[in-house]
Amino acid sequence: MTVAVRSEALAQVEGVAFAYPLPDGRRRDVLRSVDLSLARGDLVALVGTNGSGKTTLLRLLTGLLRPDAGVVRFEGRPVAAWRRVDLARRVAVLPQQLDLPVGFRVAELVGMGRAPHARRLFASTEADERAVARALVDAGALELADRFAEELSGGERQRLLVAMALAQEPDLLLLDEPTLHLDLAHQVALLGAIRRLRGQRGLTVLAVLHDLNLAAAFAPRVAILDEGRVVADGPPAEVLTPDLVRRVFGVHVDEARTPDGRRHLALREV
Amino acid sequence: MRATATAPATTQALRIGPSLTRVTVVLGGGAILLGTAMVVAVAIGSVGVGLGDTVAILGHRLLGLPLARSVAPGAESIIFDVRLPRVLTAMLVGGGLGLAGTVFQALLRNPMADPYIIGTAAGASLGAIAGLMAPILVPALAIGLGSTWLGLGLVQVLAFAGGLGTVLLVYAVSRANGRVPVVTLLLTGYAVSSVLAAGVALLMFFSGQHLGAIFGWLMGSLAAAKWINLAFAAPLLAISAALLVVRWRGLNLLLLGDGPAANLGLNVEREKLALTMLATLATSTVVAISGTIGFVGLVVPHVLRLAIGPDHRLLLPASVLYGAALLAVADLGARVAGGIPVGIVTALIGAPFFIWLLRRSRLVRPVVTQ
Numbered sequence: 001m002t003v004a005v006r007s008e009a010l011a012q013v014e015g016v017a018f019a020y021p022l023p024d025g026r027r028r029d030v031l032r033s034v035d036l037s038l039a040r041g042d043l044v045a046l047v048g049t050n051g052s053g054k055t056t057l058l059r060l061l062t063g064l065l066r067p068d069a070g071v072v073r074f075e076g077r078p079v080a081a082w083r084r085v086d087l088a089r090r091v092a093v094l095p096q097q098l099d100l101p102v103g104f105r106v107a108e109l110v111g112m113g114r115a116p117h118a119r120r121l122f123a124s125t126e127a128d129e130r131a132v133a134r135a136l137v138d139a140g141a142l143e144l145a146d147r148f149a150e151e152l153s154g155g156e157r158q159r160l161l162v163a164m165a166l167a168q169e170p171d172l173l174l175l176d177e178p179t180l181h182l183d184l185a186h187q188v189a190l191l192g193a194i195r196r197l198r199g200q201r202g203l204t205v206l207a208v209l210h211d212l213n214l215a216a217a218f219a220p221r222v223a224i225l226d227e228g229r230v231v232a233d234g235p236p237a238e239v240l241t242p243d244l245v246r247r248v249f250g251v252h253v254d255e256a257r258t259p260d261g262r263r264h265l266a267l268r269e270v
Numbered sequence: 271m272r273a274t275a276t277a278p279a280t281t282q283a284l285r286i287g288p289s290l291t292r293v294t295v296v297l298g299g300g301a302i303l304l305g306t307a308m309v310v311a312v313a314i315g316s317v318g319v320g321l322g323d324t325v326a327i328l329g330h331r332l333l334g335l336p337l338a339r340s341v342a343p344g345a346e347s348i349i350f351d352v353r354l355p356r357v358l359t360a361m362l363v364g365g366g367l368g369l370a371g372t373v374f375q376a377l378l379r380n381p382m383a384d385p386y387i388i389g390t391a392a393g394a395s396l397g398a399i400a401g402l403m404a405p406i407l408v409p410a411l412a413i414g415l416g417s418t419w420l421g422l423g424l425v426q427v428l429a430f431a432g433g434l435g436t437v438l439l440v441y442a443v444s445r446a447n448g449r450v451p452v453v454t455l456l457l458t459g460y461a462v463s464s465v466l467a468a469g470v471a472l473l474m475f476f477s478g479q480h481l482g483a484i485f486g487w488l489m490g491s492l493a494a495a496k497w498i499n500l501a502f503a504a505p506l507l508a509i510s511a512a513l514l515v516v517r518w519r520g521l522n523l524l525l526l527g528d529g530p531a532a533n534l535g536l537n538v539e540r541e542k543l544a545l546t547m548l549a550t551l552a553t554s555t556v557v558a559i560s561g562t563i564g565f566v567g568l569v570v571p572h573v574l575r576l577a578i579g580p581d582h583r584l585l586l587p588a589s590v591l592y593g594a595a596l597l598a599v600a601d602l603g604a605r606v607a608g609g610i611p612v613g614i615v616t617a618l619i620g621a622p623f624f625i626w627l628l629r630r631s632r633l634v635r636p637v638v639t640q
Contacts, residue, residue, distance in 0.1 A: 021447070062533055088535030095533075099379075101525035103580040111286030112526070115519055116535030122518075122583060124287050133284045145284060168534070 015070035032228030048225035088116035092170035113167030139163035300591030368593020371567030388459030392466035397432025401425035433554030490563030490613030
């Protein structure tokens with residue numbers, strides 16, 4: 001079955017099912033039938049309960065996992081048909097957690113983001129050095145360039161990871177809970193930077209987020225993953241309704257308005 | 271409003287690799303150190319040959335320079351037939367162990383890793399000891415294939431095959447769903463090594479008066495160094511070293527973990543297989559001509575990482591040069607100390623030095639954090 005490729009779609013997930021094999025031979029279904037299409041320039045927040053398959057979906061998008069059924073496409077071509085290195089030039093990931101090797105300076109680590117673009121056996125090119133400089137500037141990490149990665153605070157570390165991903169000069173940026181471990185100020189700063197960069201660099205962004213209000217403030221489009229499917233996909237006001245939040249998360253929230261008319265969700269009780 | 275950073279002031283601060291000066295100092299310094307160690311190690315011995323004579327003889331025999339001065343009778347033969355092959359063997363072995371240790375520590379993301387960790391030592395030991403014992407247990411072998419094979423002893427051939435074969439087995443057993451998890455590789459290597467070590471112990475138990483020879487091999491010794499062994503080892507080491515040194519990017523990326531490395535375009539499983547096999551080829555080759563010399567492959571990468579940083583672009587070639595120089599000097603110590611196995615020297619001096627280093631600094635660090 002072939003699906004007509006819409007030219008504006010950068011990445012498409014079509015009827016994707018995925019189950020992790022368990023040691024006893026059974027399989028744990030995570031995704032049953034997921035459909036999600038990312039147009040160029042989209043900014044989408046992906047929400048859902050723990051274990052709903054958000055990270056799995058990102059891994060399918062980067063080809064780290066292969067779907068059991070359905071197909072994941074990047075620029076119309078199945079991800080499985082892409083060469084690893086070609087895909088890495090177009091898709092970058094800010095992982096949920098990353099072991100940073102000890103003893104490297106920030107600029108060197110950001111330089112690793114240039115690996116898929118490497119042209120010479122030992123030397124880096126001028127294009128590499130320019131891309132690294134620009135990534136550091138854009139991620140607000142320029143003053144960290146000479147610091148050792150193991151000496152960074154949580155917020156600085158996250159800026160380093162953003163810079164590494166930007167150094168790849170991707171079209172599609174996948175963020176897996178980028179605000180984890182960050183205080184409120186750093187959460188706002190990071191997501192603000194991502195929004196700004198999306199405009200500057202023409203990025204398409206898919207971000208896994210947990211805080212529903214943060215997701216609504218951050219992205220013009222929110223998708224909810226539940227029971228292995230995308231159960232809602234659209235503007236936050238239509239998607240993040242008290243009704244759906246109760247169905248998906250089992251938590252009672254009220255829709256409230258700030259004095260200036262912005263909508264937000266308030267927990268009824270803890 | 272596009273942010274750009276092309277101002278010279280910032281681009282200068284943003285060098286992403288080692289500077290040319292740094293490369294020259296580290297690798298040039300290593301080469302000079304190695305050359306010096308070689309000449310000194312060749313000159314010193316039971317029959318002293320002056321440094322000037324040594325340089326003249328080496329220049330004459332290796333570079334074809336005319337022998338301008340008259341050297342002591344016999345000196346040329348001592349230098350060229352006895353000491354030079356031994357010193358060159360020490361250099362090859364030290365370089366190979368330093369390089370393989372660096373690769374395994376990064377690949378397994380484990381600061382305890384050394385070249386032998388996933389079974390090379392146990393496999394090579396069993397092979398070598400089987401080779402030592404075979405002509406004794408089966409006398410017919412002593413006159414038949416026991417003597418030489420392509421000029422190499424049965425011991426060398428079986429040690430080489432044992433090391434390489436063991437790692438192939440360990441790797442195959444660790445493989446599941448097309449992946450080889452590092453922890454499984456380490457544990458399987460440990461388990462297989464234990465089985466083979468039992469075989470080694472069994473052979474030692476039945477070895478009778480040959481226990482000394484077995485023990486000497488297990489400690490690692492360069493006393494049996496010969497040109498013919500070098501002719502076997504040098505090309506294999508040169509090839510594996512060249513193919514490892516150009517894989518610096520892959521090793522750097524693997525430090526980030528399998529997933530992130532793949533997202534940066536690395537074909538992770540293929541790279542891990544290539545790195546494991548090349549490092550094992552280097553290890554098996556040096557073990558075949560020297561026995562299992564300890565500590566060099568563990569300490570050299572650590573010391574160099576402290577001194578020059580963890581970037582494999584520089585670390586890999588440096589580990590060859592400095593590992594080679596270190597073992598040339600250690601073997602000189604072993605000869606001066608009355609011909610004890612060099613493995614005793616590396617353990618005796620290397621281990622306390624390593625402990626001093628551990629105590630002294632924040633600098634001996636895990637390979638990765640968090």
